Amino acid sequence: MLLVVMRRLLPLVCCLAVALAVGCAESETAEELAQGRLLFESQCGSCHGPTGGGGRGAVLAQPQLRRATDDQALENIIRRGIAGTEMPGSFLTPIQVSSIATYVKTLGRVEPEEIPGDAGRGAQMYASLDCQSCHSLGGQGGIIGPELDDIGARRNAAHLRQALLEPDAFVPTGFLLLRVVTGDLRVLDGVRVNEDAFSVQFRDLSGNLHSFWKDELETLDKLWQRSPMASYEERLSPAQTDDLVAYLVSLKGSP
Numbered sequence: 001m002l003l004v005v006m007r008r009l010l011p012l013v014c015c016l017a018v019a020l021a022v023g024c025a026e027s028e029t030a031e032e033l034a035q036g037r038l039l040f041e042s043q044c045g046s047c048h049g050p051t052g053g054g055g056r057g058a059v060l061a062q063p064q065l066r067r068a069t070d071d072q073a074l075e076n077i078i079r080r081g082i083a084g085t086e087m088p089g090s091f092l093t094p095i096q097v098s099s100i101a102t103y104v105k106t107l108g109r110v111e112p113e114e115i116p117g118d119a120g121r122g123a124q125m126y127a128s129l130d131c132q133s134c135h136s137l138g139g140q141g142g143i144i145g146p147e148l149d150d151i152g153a154r155r156n157a158a159h160l161r162q163a164l165l166e167p168d169a170f171v172p173t174g175f176l177l178l179r180v181v182t183g184d185l186r187v188l189d190g191v192r193v194n195e196d197a198f199s200v201q202f203r204d205l206s207g208n209l210h211s212f213w214k215d216e217l218e219t220l221d222k223l224w225q226r227s228p229m230a231s232y233e234e235r236l237s238p239a240q241t242d243d244l245v246a247y248l249v250s251l252k253g254s255p
């Protein structure tokens with residue numbers, strides 16, 4: 001008898017326990033959303049923008065996400081991050097993860113951002129400027145800067161505009177600019193490829209790889225917050241900048 005009562009009560013008790021935390025409903029509740037939103041603003045907003053408009057992180061306010069294709073994938077990404085990218089893992093509880101996920105899904109119910117500029121003209125600009133000497137796109141081009149194949153999926157328009165006009169404002173991890181003075185007093189600039197206690201390897205802006213023992217160098221300076229890319233502010237008119245940004249935004253890669 002007691003057992004039967006217990007069996008009947010157990011689901012109810014569990015539901016009550018969950019109810020206290022998230023509201024005991026299958027679908028989103030106002031309380032869960034509010035909690036998800038608070039967590040999102042504090043943990044994710046610095047990169048994804050307070051309402052998911054993107055920035056350093058991907059635009060989340062869009063109907064279809066490239067990697068977070070379903071609920072499971074979304075929760076996994078929030079828990080573990082995305083290896084090899086700037087998207088970090090977290091130490092959130094399962095309930096917190098699920099409330100953030102619920103909130104993230106509501107972000108996609110907005111109209112996508114209108115972007116001025118013409119992507120077609122931007123593509124021509126891209127081809128006529130020197131971007132390809134440092135960046136690769138569709139397997140063509142240099143390797144000094146990051147690949148641009150899916151840049152429009154990873155960053156928003158405002159971030160891309162800033163990348164062109166003020167490259168020093170944000171330098172992604174992995175692109176540390178070095179300036180070394182060699183034993184015979186040559187000055188070389190380049191992007192760090194590797195470094196340990198005794199040696200350093202870097203690629204100069206023409207793409208040549210250099211490797212030195214540190215004790216052979218006169219000086220080794222790390223220019224944090226200095227981009228190897230020069231600003232295009234003087235070289236592009238505002239309309240040309242719009243076109244180039246529209247083109248970069250259109251580069252979504254393949255899922």
Ligand code: HEC
Pocket residue numbers: 040043044045046047048056057058060065066067068069074077078082085086087088090100104153154
């Ligand atoms: C340090 C910056 C940073 C923080 C903090 C951050 N993200 Fe991200 N996130 C990124 C970047 C960058 C990407 C794009 C990675 C890629 O695809 O190369 C990304 C990708 C994602 C994606 C995949 C988007 C897609 O297109 O499928 C989701 C979902 C996401 N982040 C959610 C979150 C949530 C939720 C939080 C907070 C718990 C968070 N992120 C915190 C930088 C960040």
Ligand code: HEC
Pocket residue numbers: 126129130131132133134135144145146151155160163164167168170171172175191205226227228229230232244248
């Ligand atoms: C001298 C080499 C060089 C040239 C030329 C160059 N870039 Fe870059 N670019 C870099 C490097 C290195 C970075 C990474 C450091 C940074 O963000 O400042 C970068 C960063 C970027 C970013 C930001 C990437 C991110 O993940 O946030 C974009 C967008 C970009 N470049 C586009 C362009 C376009 C478009 C052109 C041509 C108009 C161009 N670059 C010309 C080297 C270059």
